[in-house]
Amino acid sequence: MSQGSSSAKEDTIGLDVHALNELQQVNVPPTDDSLKYNYTADDGGVYTFEQPTAKIIRIRYDKKFQESVQPGQECGLLLDRTSFYAEQGGQIFDEGFIVKEQSEDDEFKVKNVQVRGGYVLHVGTAEGVFTVGDTVKLYIDEPRRCAVMKNHTATHILNFALRDVLKETDQKGSLVAPDRLRFDFSAKGAMSVVDVKATEEIVNNMVKKNELVYAKETALAMAKSIQGLRAVFDEVYPDPVRVVSVGIPVEDLEADPTGSGGQVTTVEFCGGTHLKQSGHIGDFVITTEEAISKGVRRIIALTGSEAHKAVHKQELLQKSVNELTQKIEDNSQTQQFTEKELNKNIVALDDEVAQSGIAYWKRDSLRSELKALKKKMDDIDKARKAAVVSRVTEESKKMIEADPDKAYTVHVFDAGSNAKALDAAMKQYKALSPRTSAMFFSVDQEASKILCMSCVPKDAHPSGLNAKAWVDQVVPLIQGKGGGKELSAQATGTNTQALEEAVQVATDFAKLKLS
Template identity: 40%
Template sequence: MNQFKPIFLGAADPRSEMVTYRRVVNSQKCVRAGGKHNDLEDVGRDVYHHTFFEMLGNWSFGDYFKEEACGMAWRLLTEEYRIPPERLYVSYFAGDAISGLPADEETRHIWLSIGVPADHLLPFGMRDNFWEMGETGPCGPCTEIHYDHIGGRNAALLVNADSPDVVEIWNLVFMQYNREADHSLRSLPHFSVDTGMGLERLVSVLQGQRSNYDTDLFTPLLSAIQQCANCPKYRGRTGEADVGKVDMAYRVVADHVRTLSVCIADGVYPGMSGAELVLRRILRRAVRFSSEVLQAPEGSLAGLVPTVAHILIMDVINENEAQFLSSLKQGRRVIDRTLQRLEGSNSVFPAPVAWSLHRNLGFPLDLIGLMLEEKGMCIDQQSIDELASANEKLKRQTQSSGRETLFHLDLHTLAQLQADKVPQTDDFLKYHYSLGPDDKYVFQPCHATVQALYCGQALVSEVAEGQRCGVVLDRTCFYAEQGGQSHDQGYFIKDGLQDVMYPVEAVHLAGGYVVHQVTTADVLTKGDQVQLYVDEAQRLACMVKHTATHILNFALRQHLGPSVEQRGSHVAADRLRFDFSGSLSTTQLQEIEKSIRNIITEDSAVYIEEVSLARVKDIPGLRTVEEVYPDPVRVVSVAVPISDLFVSQTVRPTSVELCCGTHLRRTGEIGDLVIVSERQMVKGISRIIAVTGDDARQAQEAGQALAQEVESLMARLAAVTSPCLASTYRLAKEVGVLTDAVDCTPIPQWQRRELQTHLKSLQRTTNTIIRKLETKEVNKTHNPVGLSALSANDWALAVCAYLGGNAGGSSTVAKGTGNVADLAVAIRYAETFAKDKIQHQC
């Protein structure tokens, strides 16, 4: 609808034909593979999603509205197309308490008057029946028509339930509002209608097929694929029945070839950014399914494909789904407990509870609103806005300072805690984690008592709701920032107030006290009993990086010798940083990664034990840094039990360090490691940045993809026998784009250096070709009769000598000096000299 936005907004150019539009019908080519509407990952898995489809549109600009639109739609489907009415279900907008939008009862009554049965007329909320294209712009409630492919039943429960047998075929949007930049809604100057019906789904209905791919829009293409593929013919299977994913591959290739063909015909080519990047991804996805699953020969689709991007995305989705399902269960319990507490007393849900669900468990506020709407409740929106505003202000303060604003206890406060005989925090529970029956790490919550509250640079007995403070507990399972490892995050809940979560934003040590930085979601008082919950995903990610850091340190010593020294490190959830004396060549980077990968593959045990400082001196190969260690100290050893370390003759070289951090139980749980950066910080000191697990795999695949791009570009340049200026310019531009991608994309550092070398060579080659071709073009322009060039050096010498001076240079560029009384005379002499040379050649 983008082309019609000016009409919706009443802002069309009065000189354009567009201002005369009242009713419009059209057919639009649509690609849904990015942004808000993205069907890429659904393509192939079912029988009705596409990256490219044809949208049939009906439009009214201030002319007819709801009654006429619904009536025309129903007549077209049931009378003209003769679709059985009993197979059609209609949804309408149920309203939204958060936005203050009422239910679209007008549309409901229109459908009832047309003859749609009440049990086929279904209300849905903002997600399904309020249409918005982006963050701002024209929008409004919509009513959708769904078709049941099976029939002979009541399929109301399957509407909007992602059932392949009950699918939406037509959406009627009533453009009533404009979403402003502040997210408010304002009425449009006139109301309009924007309807869209997918041709592919409509054809499947009219041809009596349950699958879009069984219609004549696709069957010829599927037959063509089968003729060139080394696999069974297409059978239309999905899910577990689709053994080997052969039928899924058919659908992916058929859909993607259509998308590629239409986009390229319209001038959109696979590239490195925007729509071009989306198309490039579609092409590579098609190549993978074509070559690996269907075993079609090379050339069936252009190019080669790296490891398929959709698998990575699927893994990310599954991981996030699993994480949120756990949060969803916990959040549901919080909501239910709160509702029980409020039963019969209030219809407004407490804002602090909703905000804590949003802040700490990742619940979108609109999802909370929908869940509450189902219970007949609403959120205190004003209080939510105030909490959001305060949170945004805090974020801006943090960003402007460039670091986290931590509540560091000052000397006077520490002295007061000690004088009051407040015991130091017992934080040994940070090491108490185990493996559950599914071999996943379990981080048990712990119960604690609030010993002290620090707010406004003073100890206080109570902190009001919404305040930022430091909380000292008698015990904790949170890891405070130390030993180069980031602090834990998470939350705690207060006994007697189980439905309110206090987010723990930072944790640090001060004089033996662990200070938890908290924004209070309710009143917090000294002596309160609380239950602490660590952010398990963040903690586990830090454990992975910390164990990987030890292995990296060991591998560096193995390849650079025992003299290499650690000069600093930092372990965070997303990456690890390691500073060391020396530097690494491209070959050494590869060898170190290989050594680390071998240790990971061995899946060696990680042993941790407390040992007296006096005894650890006897451990051979022990790595330490310049800091004061406690006594006893924790020893972390990879593959070798601590007791065996003291028998030097029998111990193989391994990673052994003194460390207070948290670690994995086995090295195999790291998954993989890739060094994505290695550069010299100051003379003699280099810094490594590395990623692990899925991030490492993605870096490798990104490196392979870029390597193929560079290799392809080198081959194309080598194949050019008679270069022209335009094509060489394009090649040079591609080299520049690839150079930026190689410089900025997280890929293995050794590979980055190799690709940078190749690209620099390509840049030199293209620049040389361009200079030669440009010189040739200049000679053609200024020497049309084909005479041999004018030496610049000879010309400059002659002119400058005439002027009493001297000159020098090459055959193409020269300069000189002379005494010029009259510039026009000097120019005439230069022209005469050139003409004489030309005549002499003739």
């Protein structure tokens, strides 16, 4: 939660200007929050956090400082010192518990931690009785803090990687949360998929190096002289300022500020909490790259277990794409699946890929593969339809050759729902047997569709036969709709079971009109 987005209830707890004045007037010292950096890690990335004791110096709710708080009350605890990280610099606040040393049954659930004027306020709900002066023990949510630290260290490396790939870019904002990181940066346009992948690879390569992460307070003027150091320069930094570097001790950068050190790794001003080694980040995945305003882009990325889930998901999706590709290849021989089924599988898998939180470049790659499969199916469909048109054309030619002077013909072609095939047959009769009245049917059982098309020569019209009237005889039977004129008409219906009856009705009607 950002400092500017507190709810109305939290506003009754937070430290406003009046509260700060009140604290300063009685010389309450700012909170010692240096304990937030007190933790160690082994080579396997297992972190151990200090669980210090502190003293409650103020309790706040109802817009006032109170002497005590009862169970169930939401309030803020101001301590003399803390290991909890207060939200600032883009890093989200810590959560956890504060337990009264005298009675461990009395707990305070920390939901938010904010800092104002150097005073760190722990906001949450009392699950016991707390009084000013109580000694308490502090327990941060360690897995959550570790996840945040992974994302924060990864944010620094991402900033470096973007500079390497884009050359000219500046940080415009960031959010470091337990489940993701968000990084805003200046750019002339959208990053290409190749650039996004290259950025991700640079970060993962720095992770694999598993270099030490160094942090040290440095004189502001000295820190600013380090070549390659990254900072949001419209922000006001303290003096001394904390410098965080991956792989190169800050002392070495101070000793040679104009050297190449700041060009080959990430060096930034930062008061946040970081990992001890870059390798503890684990997997790193960029899931999104998008515009948020003119000239500003946003990347959302994952680390640790969330990134591992994304990597596993993309492996499963790649397997599904491979299996579907093989299914389509095999189907050209076995005809086990219909084109409709395969196209449906492509669309469903494409939707799943599009909505998945996998790597940005991998999502693009998988969708390109699926697009190629869709084109292949479209080509197969075009070829099949062209073959049907060719076959029906040849069949109609042979019918004409067998009886060129026939007065009428009613025929069923094996053309499915291919209207072009029936139209091709009609054109053959108009060109090669212009005195024949023709009605053609075809059925697509899978789509529950029946097609009907008719043509009548001009000289057949005086006898009473016209194409529209002819089609109108079968429309009710096929439960369809039709249209056309005296010389040409067509209809479509859904009652494919009525084909035989429709052919008989059409034949009887033509025989009656042309007798």
